[in-house]
Amino acid sequence: MSRLTFFALRIAQAVPAILAIATLNFLLLHLAPGDAADIIVASSGHGSPELVAELRRSYGLDQPLHVQFLVYVGRLLSLDLGTSLVFNRPVIELIGERLGATLIVMLTAIGLAVLIGLVLGIVAALRHRGWLDAFVSVAALIVYATPQFWLGLMLIVFFSITLDLFPSGGMRTIGVELGPLASVLDVARHLILPATTLGLFYVAVYTRLMRTSMLDIMTLDYIKTARAKGLSELRIAFTHAARNALLPVVTLMGVQIGHLLGGSILVETVFGWPGLGRLVLDALLQRDLVLLLGILFVSSVVVVVTNLLVDLLYGILDPRLAS
């Protein structure tokens, strides 16, 4: 199988996944007590039976279920996720406006986590059973047990309220005109605490994974060969072993992207970050199910697409997989 066929096959495999997400969304929408018409009438506070019937007709709710399903999928394919009841605007627009901010936090958090995790993991493996190795293991256990949103609050207490080092919320300083560079720096300053809150868990995950992975690889024959050639231990670790030890890290990144998104939503609500998390909170307060379903759909698609990208990356990192 050529690399091109491998890529084409992987892309084709994403289609049923997205259809399955659409189906789940449709089922959830119909499991909810009352339909869209009831919800609209209830949220506007007044409505006659005639109005409800009229709304049902206009939303196609009087059609048989399988027809409704086909219509629903057709709409999703044309990126029509319905209209938010709270904002009275298309859901896809609302999500589009917020997705960028969420991706910034997510990518910063995961990028830092991978970088720090790799270095700490390699060093811990080189100093196997040393004090740093022990510290990393204990710290990881504590981080695993910490509720992320609470960690965010504690970071605010320490770094914003007590030390006044970083802003406690938002994405930009309000009411100040800034040049292009200054405004990037301003966002970066606001980003540090949320990205740290979100990323710390993954630092622990990747450190531990990289450590185990390195320990396994350092016993392999090709490493012994490198040692026999007289290369330094550090050089072997970083150039020979790390490249192969990276593969499980890349896999895990793909698997965890959904987890990361969920965490991001909680962390954003703590820091008032204007991403999907805030949108979820607004939707929850008003019980805007259409908006919530739209967020679930888009975030699931983000996961599917990321997994696809990870697979493609994997095909490049390890050419054996594509053959």
Next chain:
Amino acid sequence: MSGLSLFWQRYRRNRPAVGGLVVLGLVVLAAAFGPLAYGIDPFDMAGRPSTLPSARFPLGTDVSGRDILAGLLAGARVSLLIGIAASLTATLIGSAVGATAGYVGGWLDAILMRVTDFFLTIPSFVFAVLIVAIFRPSVAVITLAIAAVSWPSVARLARAEFVSQRHREYVSACRAMGMGHLEIMLRQILPNALPPVVVIGSLTVASAILAEAGLSFLGLGDPNIVSWGYMIGVARTVLRTAWWMSAIPGVTILVTVLAINLVGEGLNEALNPRMRPR
């Protein structure tokens, strides 16, 4: 030596796991008898708002003058109840799906695993938020929502165990003796596949407690009960003036989850001696 004392001998070697067990035991005792022994209603606005710890209120009062210690004790019940119930449900569903897929194999395996992978794809916390929002928050709904996002990893593990056992000689022998498939699965393979499932089940209790805290922090807790996440959500409004009010329930969650994870690792080492981490 009996199986249980052999197990304890192995478990005891892991000191942190023994510590975890002691802490977890204390939390369970606090949850079981605490509310009754302490005798103060966590919803009762008993004192002045936001007071520091004192003789009358050992951990102080919250923004509405409610006793924080009473809240912690009531919250211990909720956290443990939801954590254990959600984990049990997820372990049952996951084991059933994984065992069937692994034992039967073929197209049923393919379909069940596709479904499992699909549920692993959906962002689990967003999915749980949606389920609770649709069906309205109550202890039962929250438990089911957390179970609904937790079973797939159990299913993957159970399947791997059943696949590895399916072709062993003892299974062939049972079949040759005319034993039914269900009996082979439940009475012959399951006992062998159980240790890793028990371990993942115990770790799921910890993640379920964290998920419940997140949900109730967002205001998706059962409105009739106090939970740790809800307490943090309430205290958050006075973070600037009374940080300890948020810190206390958070530390409680951390310690409880840490204890459960340590017990889980201890179980892992005692039950699967070959899979001991380095």
